[in-house]
Amino acid sequence: MKDIKPAILIFIAFTGICGGIYPAVVTGVASVLFPKQAGGSFITDKSGRVVGSRLIGQPFSGPKYFWPRPSATTDFGYNPMGSGGSNSGPTSPDYLKAVADRVKALKDSGVSNGAPADLVQASASGLDPHITPESARVQIPRVARARGMTEEALLKLVASYTEDRQFGILGAPRVNVLALNLALDKLAP
Amino acid sequence: MNAYEWVEITLFFVVLLALIKPFGTYMARVFQGERTFLSPVVVPCEKLIYRLCGVNRDEEMGWKRYAWDMILFNLVLFVALFAMLLFQHLLPLNPQKFPAFTWPLALNTAISFVTNTNWQAYSGETTASYFTQMVGVAVHNFVSAATGMAIVIALVRGFVRRTTSLLGNFWVDMTRATLYILLPLSLVAAPVLVSQGVIQNVSAYKTVSLLQPASYDKPKLDTRGNPLMDAKGNPVTESDTVSEVTVPMGPVASQEAIKELGTNGGGFFNANSAHPYENPTPLSHFLEILLILLIPGSITYTFGLMVGNTRQGWALLGVMLLVLVGSFAVLQGAEVSGNLLVTRLGVHGANLEGKEVRFGLAGTSLFEVATTGTSCGAVSAMHDSLTPIGGMIPMSLILLGEIIFGGVGSGLYTMLAFAVIAVFVAGLMIGRTPEYLGKKIEVREMWMSILTILTAGIVVLVMSGIAMITPSAVASMANPGAHGLSEVLYAFASMANNNGSAFAGLSANTNFYNLLGSLAMILGRYVPAVAVLAMAGSLAEKKYVPPSLGTLPTDKAPFALWLTLVILIVGALTFFPALSLGPIVEHLAMLGGN
Numbered sequence: 001m002k003d004i005k006p007a008i009l010i011f012i013a014f015t016g017i018c019g020g021i022y023p024a025v026v027t028g029v030a031s032v033l034f035p036k037q038a039g040g041s042f043i044t045d046k047s048g049r050v051v052g053s054r055l056i057g058q059p060f061s062g063p064k065y066f067w068p069r070p071s072a073t074t075d076f077g078y079n080p081m082g083s084g085g086s087n088s089g090p091t092s093p094d095y096l097k098a099v100a101d102r103v104k105a106l107k108d109s110g111v112s113n114g115a116p117a118d119l120v121q122a123s124a125s126g127l128d129p130h131i132t133p134e135s136a137r138v139q140i141p142r143v144a145r146a147r148g149m150t151e152e153a154l155l156k157l158v159a160s161y162t163e164d165r166q167f168g169i170l171g172a173p174r175v176n177v178l179a180l181n182l183a184l185d186k187l188a189p
Numbered sequence: 190m191n192a193y194e195w196v197e198i199t200l201f202f203v204v205l206l207a208l209i210k211p212f213g214t215y216m217a218r219v220f221q222g223e224r225t226f227l228s229p230v231v232v233p234c235e236k237l238i239y240r241l242c243g244v245n246r247d248e249e250m251g252w253k254r255y256a257w258d259m260i261l262f263n264l265v266l267f268v269a270l271f272a273m274l275l276f277q278h279l280l281p282l283n284p285q286k287f288p289a290f291t292w293p294l295a296l297n298t299a300i301s302f303v304t305n306t307n308w309q310a311y312s313g314e315t316t317a318s319y320f321t322q323m324v325g326v327a328v329h330n331f332v333s334a335a336t337g338m339a340i341v342i343a344l345v346r347g348f349v350r351r352t353t354s355l356l357g358n359f360w361v362d363m364t365r366a367t368l369y370i371l372l373p374l375s376l377v378a379a380p381v382l383v384s385q386g387v388i389q390n391v392s393a394y395k396t397v398s399l400l401q402p403a404s405y406d407k408p409k410l411d412t413r414g415n416p417l418m419d420a421k422g423n424p425v426t427e428s429d430t431v432s433e434v435t436v437p438m439g440p441v442a443s444q445e446a447i448k449e450l451g452t453n454g455g456g457f458f459n460a461n462s463a464h465p466y467e468n469p470t471p472l473s474h475f476l477e478i479l480l481i482l483l484i485p486g487s488i489t490y491t492f493g494l495m496v497g498n499t500r501q502g503w504a505l506l507g508v509m510l511l512v513l514v515g516s517f518a519v520l521q522g523a524e525v526s527g528n529l530l531v532t533r534l535g536v537h538g539a540n541l542e543g544k545e546v547r548f549g550l551a552g553t554s555l556f557e558v559a560t561t562g563t564s565c566g567a568v569s570a571m572h573d574s575l576t577p578i579g580g581m582i583p584m585s586l587i588l589l590g591e592i593i594f595g596g597v598g599s600g601l602y603t604m605l606a607f608a609v610i611a612v613f614v615a616g617l618m619i620g621r622t623p624e625y626l627g628k629k630i631e632v633r634e635m636w637m638s639i640l641t642i643l644t645a646g647i648v649v650l651v652m653s654g655i656a657m658i659t660p661s662a663v664a665s666m667a668n669p670g671a672h673g674l675s676e677v678l679y680a681f682a683s684m685a686n687n688n689g690s691a692f693a694g695l696s697a698n699t700n701f702y703n704l705l706g707s708l709a710m711i712l713g714r715y716v717p718a719v720a721v722l723a724m725a726g727s728l729a730e731k732k733y734v735p736p737s738l739g740t741l742p743t744d745k746a747p748f749a750l751w752l753t754l755v756i757l758i759v760g761a762l763t764f765f766p767a768l769s770l771g772p773i774v775e776h777l778a779m780l781g782g783n
Contacts, residue, residue: 003254006360007262009242011269011332014367019324022372026379030389030442030555033380038389040466042397052397054409055386058665062218069546076405079437081314081394083460085543085571086516087694090528090580091779095542100534107535117527117538123545124463124571130546148665154466165549169197171471172549181400 045184052178055118056080056130060181063109065144066131066139068177069118070102073126109139130174135164147188157183190521194551200509201555202401205482209506212483213255213490219369220342220362220491230254231368238364249355252726256719258359259336262263263303263715266329271299273325284319284393284685290316295506297703301650303728304714305333305596307448307455307566307689308706310698314437314449319391326455327444334451335366335482337598340486344602345495347725351733356725366598371451372486378446378480386469388443391494394435402432441466441606449480450695454566454689462556462567463545471565474569478556481565485509485594496626500744505604507749508756512593516582521554523579525713526542529779540579542570558761561586564596566689573667573692574674577779581772583690587682588649588768589760590642596687599714602721606641609634609724611748611755612741621741627733637724641717646763648709653767662701665740671778674772680706705757 030038041054052058057068059078074082088095102120116135140154161180165171190197218225239246250258273280274295278288290298294310301308307330311317317326339362347354354698381391398710406426409417417425441457445467448455458464470476486506493502523532527540544553548569556569561583571585586593592604613630616623656662656677666673676692683690697706734740742748 003258003261006242006244007258007265010238010244010262010360010364011265013238013242014332015269015324015328018367018372018447019328022375023323023327023440025270025376026383026443026446027389027391027440029380030383034383037386038383038442039392040388040390040395040436041386041469045476049393050397051400055437055469057396057465058399058401058434060401061403062401065401069517076403076431078403078434079431080434081676082312083314083458083464084312084693085460085463085574087571087573087667088542089573089668089675089692089694089775090542090576091530091670091672091775092668094669096530096534099531099536103534103536110470113534114537117531117541118546121531121540121542121544123541124543124569125458125460125465125545127465128545128547129461129465130660132546142386165193166471169193169200170475170549171197171547171552174546179399185400 004009043178051182054176054179056176057127060177063142065181065184066136066143066177067119069128070120070122071126072122078127080127083110083125083127085126086122104158110142129176129178131177133158133173136162136175136180143184147184149188157187190525190551194549197446197549198551198555201478205479205486208483209487209490212772213487213502216370216487216491217494221363221495225369227369227373228505230347233696235364235368239360243356244360244566246358246361248358250358250723251354252343252356255356255359256722259340259718259722260715262359263336264361266301266332267303268302269324270302270329273294273321274298274447280318280320282320282323282391285318287316287318289377291699293436293703297707299576300710301317301689302329302453303333304710305337305451305453305564305599305688306684306687306710306714307453308684308691308710309455309689310703312459313456319439322457323440327447330444330451330453330455331367331371332363334447334453334597335363337596338366338370338484338488339363339598341598342600342723344605344721344725345492347728349630350729351454351731354600354726354728356729371447373441374450375446376474378450379442381476382445382473383442385473385495386465387442387445387473388438388466389439389440391440392438394437396433397436398433402430404428404430414755415642419686422620428685431700433612445477446480448567449477450564452481452485452563452565454560460542462569463571467654468569471547471549471552474552474556476665477567478485478559481559481563481567482594484597485563485600488598492601498744501626504749505601505608507746508753509562509592509594511753512589512756513558516558516562516586518583520558520575520579521551523582524550524554525578526576530782533782540576543574545569555687557583558586559594560775561690562593562595563600564591564687568682571693572679572690573694577776581691581768584675584679584682584772585760585768587679587686587688588646588764589756590645591686591688592756599687599717603641603717606638606717606721606724607756607759608637608743608752610642611752612743614755615751619741621739624734624740625743626733627735629734633727634724637720637727640720642759644683644716645713648712649678650763650767651679652681652685652705652709656681656701659701661699665696665699667696671771677777678767681709685707687714720723733745
């Protein structure tokens with residue numbers, strides 16, 4: 001067993017450096033420079049109570065709220081303890097039936113002219129906090145009716161909660177569903 | 190693709206290509222022991238490590254000792270991680286009180302991280318403590334990548350050196366790779382990721398009230414905790430309401446940086462780089478793709494510098510870029526066209542099942558080809574839910590042997606084995622002497638190259654075959670029919686080629702997949718690694734043959750094209766039958782509407 005000594009000692013040294021010092025330094029730097037992000041980007045209300053995280057989607061149903069994407073997390077939708085996608089194959093009969101059901105539910109809620117893909121197909125994380133701007137717009141008539149608001153007011157609200165591509169180039173335009181619904185509750189409780 | 194996506198993708202490749210020369214030069218200086226701008230800080234640490242660990246840094250090794258030390262070191266890593274997982278419940282930093290891993294899962298996980306595969310048959314947020322994540326697997330993310338780099342540098346020395354048996358010192362190469370390259374880059378990348386929203390803390394998991402409590406169907410359990418079934422065999426459910434949820438926390442950013450940089454790919458969370466806490470914004474997504482490709486791309490330049498002709502490196506990079514961009518185009522095309530069966534239901538738009546909105550479609554496609562062309566295996570979309578042809582692309586990139594950029598170190602050494610074979614075959618066809626980089630290619634080099642490129646393929650086909658005739662293995666499939674075969678094929682491709690991504694519908698935490706998969710990962714990692722070192726030893730002993738009229742120029746476009754063809758032909762001959770039964774049949778079924 002020639003060289004077993006350096007093998008063990010180097011392992012111990014690197015465990016100390018890469019497993020101890022490195023994460024400790026990153027944790028320290030993060031907590032000084034970006035404490036909010038490092039802690040989970042939580043949103044608090046006026047009284048300081050945590051109402052959710054900007055980054056972790058929440059389930060919404062019923063006519064009064066904007067709906068997020070379908071979620072395939074374990075046990076129940078948007079369960080942060082069970083992140084993951086449906087892993088349904090594109091030709092799976094169960095999957096196609098689930099999509100058909102969602103399309104029908106969306107149609108019953110008043111969305112005509114077909115369903116936007118993101119509202120009937122589950123996200124990869126199951127926690128996707130966003131929907132596309134189109135998916136927010138098609139829900140406006142329903143929410144307006146349920147809350148007794150004008151569609152113009154809601155169009156404005158959705159527009160102000162639409163994030164553009166980052167730096168105008170990266171990624172896709174999107175609407176944060178939790179942030180939008182929080183604003184909605186404030187506007188017309 | 191829309192105009193924005195064209196700009197985004199173009200920008201990505203411009204940034205990547207701009208970094209290759211400076212970073213490749215830096216790595217060459219590191220491995221040749223020259224001074225770099227980090228030397229004033231790192232040299233004292235380096236010397237201290239050698240002194241404490243009893244390493245004589247001027248002592249060089251022949252290939253056998255180099256290989257032996259590599260294996261010995263990996264053995265120590267394995268034993269340590271295996272023990273850490275088995276005794277997780279006794280170790281600190283476990284605020285959620287997670288129990289120990291079961292032994293087959295611990296075995297599979299330990300081998301997976303030591304071999305740079307990072308196949309995960311567990312969900313991080315419900316299984317692994319902060320200690321396991323930070324002191325356990327994250328350390329292996331560094332050293333398994335450093336091991337790959339050490340091996341490829343030894344191979345390059347084999348080409349460069351003449352009539353010697355010495356290839357360098359494994360401990361020195363591995364230590365330098367970690368201290369000068371992986372650690373500083375991770376230290377820079379991790380805080381940038383935090384700025385975007387990647388979390389970094391060791392707090393206990395947080396409880397958050399939902400704005401609107403949600404009701405759901407909960408499966409009823411019998412007294413022993415098994416789901417109750419009704420007369421028809423359907424699970425019995427009751428309605429339940431959830432008003433608060435638990436949000437997992439953890440030191441994610443520090444692990445995320447090295448997970449991409451070392452082409453490891455083991456996610457902190459089950460959803461991996463699709464999880465908003467691992468990859469919160471389009472910028473973090475862009476950076477993560479860049480981190481994945483940075484070292485495997487730049488090391489081609491390091492190689493060129495070390496062999497004294499940078500065009501040799503550019504030629505290999507050209508092959509990688511050609512296949513990567515081609516794969517991206519096919520994947521993106523397939524996903525934009527969407528799933529016909531879903532479109533028919535009245536859904537408009539591309540296939541978004543298993544994708545996140547924020548990354549955009551082109552960005553997502555780029556991540557998936559980058560992560561499978563390299564042996565990274567992190568995912569920002571669920572590969573199981575890609576369209577049939579879309580899903581065939583990541584699978585094919587893995588099956589080609591992880592050479593399209595490839596793993597850190599392992600990508601280039603496997604690519605060099607392909608180059609040796611391309612030179613040899615070309616030599617046979619046009620009657621030129623097979624030489625590569627001034628070294629004659631003879632029987633021994635051919636044997637070692639063939640071992641390097643075919644081991645994983647044989648393992649994939651044999652093991653997938655065994656799975657198909659094992660009822661318990663078939664029962665793990667989540668999707669019926671051709672797609673189920675794709676899931677199994679992908680699983681063994683991923684493990685044997687040390688990628689780690691999955692068609693994740695497959696229930697892989699069973700004894701069958703844990704144990705057979707462990708064997709696949711070991712064979713796929715160490716047979717090529719040792720073969721490459723043996724080839725390096727034999728090359729180093731040869732004399733230099735100056736290029737003559739009879740030498741095939743390997744630094745020009747025709748050779749790059751030829752090498753691409755050799756790679757594609759070897760891949761197609763090995764895997765076309767299997768692929769036709771999986772994704773291709775499924776594609777035809779989709780077109781046929783059933």
